[in-house]
Amino acid sequence: MYLSGHEASLDLREVVGVKAVKIPAKSSTLSFGKNAKVDENVPYCIEMQPIGPLGFSVVIITRPGNHRWRCKQVSFQCKDSSLCHQWITAIKEALKSEAFCRPKKLVVFVNPFSGKKKAVKLYRDKVLPLFELADIHVTYIETERQNHARDLLVQNSLDLKRIDGLVCVGGDGMFSEVLNGLLTFTAHDLHIEEMDRFEPVAPDIRIGIIPAGSTNTIVYTTTGTSDVVTSTLHIILGDQIGIDVxxxxxxxxxxxxxxxxxxxxxxxxxxxxxxxxxxxxxxxxxxxxxxxxxxxxxxxxxxxxxxxxxxxxxxxxxxxxxxxxxxxxxxxxxxxxSTSKVEISAGxxxxxxxxxxxxxxxxxxxxxxxxxxxxxxxxxxxxxxxxxxxxxxxxxxxxxxxxxxxxxxxxxxxxxxxxxxxxxxxxxxxxxxxxxxxxxxxxxxxxxxxxxxxxxxxxxxxxxxxxxxxxxxxxxxxxxxxxxxxxxxxxxxxxxxxxxxxxxxxxxxRVHCQLVKLFARGVEDPSLQDDQKRNCCSPSFDNS
Missing domain, CATH: 2.60.200.40 (Tumour Suppressor Smad4)
Structure with missing residues (x-):
């Protein structure tokens, strides 16, 4: 893209979403002073402005430090609303590419008692707007009792084969409940009996965690922070990391x-x-x-x-x-x-x-x-x-x-x-x-x-x-x-x-290697943080 004499690039892997914005078109205006003479014989024209938007904003990720992620808007102005629409459509289609593995449908479990009973508000204020920006369809479920989420998963009440991931808003206990339900469902679906020394099967869908509990160990260990926005952005980008179970x-x-x-x-x-x-x-x-x-x-x-x-x-x-x-x-x-291979080695x-x-x-x-x-x-x-x-x-x-x-x-x-x-x-x-x-x-x-x-x-x-x-x-x-x-x-x-x-x-x-995949990428090496900041959008700009 070429803007204001600067060539700038955006990494699609770091793009959260795109939205239309109304940028007023620049136009010449007539001003009449106190003593100005107006020639009544000269006709006046009224300039028609387009009703549709003349620009769009691309929301990208920035890294302010301490492994936290934030959103930043980069705005672009177009000559007409038709061109603006074309850009928005093209970017959205590119983000849907299978190469990015971004989720399109999620089931979100919220423990209303987590986070001093603020988990629901936290989800609605900080998480949901970002999911909507990323065009993610959400099935929302507030848990009513202990093991409610686990029971729904085991009973396959959610038709797991039609979704891309599970998200739990709560603490480590909520994640444990979802994890156990998902793995048990996967075993039952393949007619595998959970018994002594059986080999569990890795599920096809990923799990995301929005930290809202008294302990957020898993989120902190896999992202480097217990920040809500950061965890939400990892989910939107479709990040993936396998963890041992x-x-x-x-x-x-x-x-x-x-x-x-x-x-x-x-x-x-x-x-x-x-x-x-x-x-x-x-x-x-x-x-x-x-x-x-x-x-x-x-x-x-x-x-x-x-x-x-x-x-x-x-x-x-x-x-x-x-x-x-x-x-x-x-x-x-x-x-x-070879997931079934038994490791034999000289101790x-x-x-x-x-x-x-x-x-x-x-x-x-x-x-x-x-x-x-x-x-x-x-x-x-x-x-x-x-x-x-x-x-x-x-x-x-x-x-x-x-x-x-x-x-x-x-x-x-x-x-x-x-x-x-x-x-x-x-x-x-x-x-x-x-x-x-x-x-x-x-x-x-x-x-x-x-x-x-x-x-x-x-x-x-x-x-x-x-x-x-x-x-x-x-x-x-x-x-x-x-x-x-x-x-x-x-x-x-x-x-x-x-x-x-x-x-x-x-x-x-017994430990099972990378049995479950999370919406995370692991803690980013602090020595690489500065490079990632520079490469996100170069040169940096907010408006064009």
Missing amino acids: NSVNVNDQFVRYSVTLLGYGYMGDLLKDSDNKRWMGPSRYSWSGTKSFLANNAYYGEIKYRLSSNSDSHPTDAVKCYSGCDICSMAGQSNSR RDTDLQLDEQSDFMKHSNSQSSDLSGSYSDSNWRTVIGKFVAVNSVTMSCSCDLSPPGMSPYCHLGDGCMDLIMVSQCSRIEFLKFLLRTAKGEERKNLDFIQMHRVKEFSFRPLTEDSDLLSISSEENIPQSKKVKLKRQTSRTSVWNCDGEVIDQPKISV
Whole structure:
């Protein structure tokens, strides 16, 4: 395009929409002064102005900083309304191209109680106008109860094959509800029974999230901010990123899917206590967290985990997951080639992992060994000990309160999860762990912490005589330890599964590589932000 002596280009991938605007045509006017003489013999003409618009505005994306996106209008003036209409039609048709994969029909679920009961207003004021600008047809549903959205999806009440995506306006709990409903529907539609160690199938449609909850971990981790407008624009542009999903089994029975945190001990106790104090609002989490910290409970258990076959990948490797991440791209390509292929590899432990394990034994009195039977793969390990916390994360779990997240170098789509085991320790030691976690500081030098990148893991509490008999059959476990276990195993914790309580402590968890796709692109590398700003519209201009 050529405007006012400047050649400027707009990247269609960054265009939100286009709309007609009325720009007054420039015309010469006659002005008569006080003493002006008017020749009555000269005829006067009235210039006819077109009723239709003489210009149009293209709405593009700008990046003011901190991973936030905003809209900017670039206006163009045409010679006549017909030419204006042609430009608008041409741009709209170009944006509908399959190459852009932009959604045309969406189902939007809104939790009216999210965001201090402001979710509905937030959607109508900030989200809906942008959807209308982008010519997206929306089916709007306000949820009336817990699991309302999940039930609608499982029952196929929405004819999912006719839509391009699902959008949930709420917090992480709302997303979990939509995720579980979509994956269960997909399995049922293909006559797949959700049972122990089944292989879930990736759905064809994407999920978008408009952050409106007390926690917006998934949005923050996949976009770098919990900003409503930014998330809406990612949906409009048709951005797409695959994220890993866990299948969680309790007592060998499938119960649900998880994408953020699975926490036993401290995180489980915190959630269970806070559920009884909902009347306190969001402040209940701080109260329950303090209470659980002061209690400093530790729980006996046995953890079996299968290490990632990539010995170079580790929770402390300082390799961050940004948009276009090479690690996630390679994992996605490998997964797409053969989703049914079982990974068989010679287990190799890095020196770092072996050193960690050696220090960890001092606190947990644990024994690491290769297992037999169903755990014959040499990548399998087992740890027996007393734990303040056992946490598994499938993404970094970044949020406004802790931008680095629980595991800053965890990847969105590498087909792995980071397993963090905190052995019994003093309150001061555990506080040190919590503070370092919140600030994203190094934790590998804490000898009561062990972190591994794993494909799957299982946990069972050591509370029953049958468990003790099973343990006693393993080698290299001192008799004194068995007696100690039997005397002190009277309590168990619960699991915090994406903010939902799982009461049964015995679970097994597997990760499924990039099982679900979101309307997002991952956190953009800050070093590339300036280039993206310049390339969006060069040179910058508002009017023409």
